[in-house]
Amino acid sequence: MNRRLRIGLLVVAGLIAAIIVAALVAMYAVLQPERFTALLQSQARASGLELSLANPASPTLWPKPSLELEGITLHGNGGNAPLIVAARGKLVLPWRTLLGGEATISRLEIEGARIDVDAVSAYLDTLPPRPSTAGAILPAIDAGFRVSRSTLLRGNRLLLSNVDIDAGRLANQHRFTLSIDASTADEAPYALDLATTPSLADGVLTLGDLDVDVVGKDRFSAKLHGDATWRGGADIGGSMAGRVTRTDAPPYDVVLGVTPANQQDPLSIALKIDGEQDHADLHLPPLALSDWWAGMQAGRPPTLPPVQGTIDATQVDVGSVHIKGLRVRATPGSPTPASTAAAPARSP
Template sequence: MTIPRPLRLLLIALASIIGCVVLVVVVELYLLLQPDRFTAMLKQQAHEAGLQLTLSSPASPTLFPRPALQLEGITLTASNAGANAMPILLAANGQLALPWNTVFGHEVVISRMQINSPRVDLNALQAWLMNLPPQSATVPQQIPRIATGVRIRNGSVVQNNSEWLSNVSLDTGRLAPGQAFWVSLSAKETDGTPLNWQFSSVPSIVDGALKLDAIDIHVSDTSATTLHLAGRARWMGSTDASMQLQGKFHLAGEGDYDAAIVLAPAAQNKPLLLHLKLLGADNHIDLELPPLLLAQWWNQLASPQGPKLSTPPGNGQIDMAKLDLGKVHIEGLSVQTGDAMPAAAASTAPAATTPVAPPQ
């Protein structure tokens, strides 16, 4: 069947018009993504947290199969770090998927965040946390929304230029206030032992406080060592934080322990305190540690300019019937520190003194 020439010309004209309309729509949507807008937003949020975000090239938008921004060469560094300081995070690339209403100028919401091959430096991260001014650690006004979660693949965690965790993969569920949020992480330790960690909680911001209710934590490895904790946490900003977690710790070949972790907020003349308890048949650990002072002590111990040896801050005691650390086997270990140390003999019985005659 031969299509008449006038009809054929009409179909060609209609197809051309439709093609032009589609092209215009695609170009308009491409422009609506405004990569500079989202890049500036990310950099501003990083700056407010005392961080500097840089990209090896400007963010590039994509429309198919869904609107997204491609990020290349991601570097996250502390704002006050020197020129030769190690970045807190390096990543090959990442992607921010965006919902259509965000594309059309509504509230900025991220549908999904994906980061590939990130490298996290624990020393740089710790230095940034220690140098944060107290007033900068404030509770956000609202919980950021991530519609379908975060995905990380082929990551690593290093400390002192040595790999601590490798092959790190992380997935999360939807992040929204008042709804259950979950995180699933898997990695390999330095000896190749697989590690699995699951966390879930219900986040919300109430009366200026960030609350994490219904916390549930599961940690396990291939040696059948497991940890299960449940509880809640609350943060009012800076060092005003509290947490109560209780559960069970099963150590392969050793049995079960009752476990408890309590975080007490800082008060007048009293720092933020972390209370750790493990109670087993033959082993007992009861420690009260100031996390911020402990981090400072560890930084001094691992200082590249030379370690500064001192007693770690904290109070408590450790009683272990036996302890195996690699090829080292210890039996009958008992350690007491801080206020838990017994009083010295000289303090329990006053020393004899020679009477001194009163002045004339």
């Protein structure tokens, strides 16, 4: 190699090294990890939460400007048990940040999180109640977020594992998407995909062009389309229709309607199912169902759920319970439904 070529290579190597050093200096000087950490903590504090990190955030430029987070813990103000504990996280930043633009976050990613349902419920109980006459709201989320390889717990009891949540930006008149994948405690995998265009005007929130897809791997898939409205409080209405496809049984059509509460009647859900051999026409009061389920969980004497309507099914499988020839007639005058179903038999 002649002397001129060696000098040229040294000059190129020097330029590359200078560019790398300059990029690193710019990354720390412009990104300023402490200001974005403070931004995230201030946003959490505004919601009554306290965010802490095990180590200071570290910046990176590839594939996008971002800050790597380690040892994330999120507490409610005054709460003992953390709501969320995550091994790692990332704040993805817009490229304009490198040019000294506004400190904004375009995406939040969390990996290996443990989410405690009891702690989250306790935090929600501390929030001030909204007046019953208040209209609907749309909590804007400027940044999309991703939660991966996480678990959902109730205290020390596992509810869901392998939780993966991917959500886009939530804003008025902007198409919002949400995907959730998880496995139950018995390792049955499920997936939920939701897409809608929310619109908030004069205290009324409309979820237009609402698509909901639910899949139980190797068992069933459900696709529903419709819309929903919320005017505040229990004033919720909606209508959806679609089809449920089952792996080992014929499909059936589903129509779902939600009637808002009024001075005489509570919030009600009407569910109609029509298949080749299975039919159901039910009215479900969600608040009464919630109280019934809470009582069952608390060890109250078992009772049938507060459901009105009719069910005719050749076969019903719920977990390990297998029922053949189910027939139910529940009228408003008889809160305890009458059933002529065959005795339940546990599947092997």
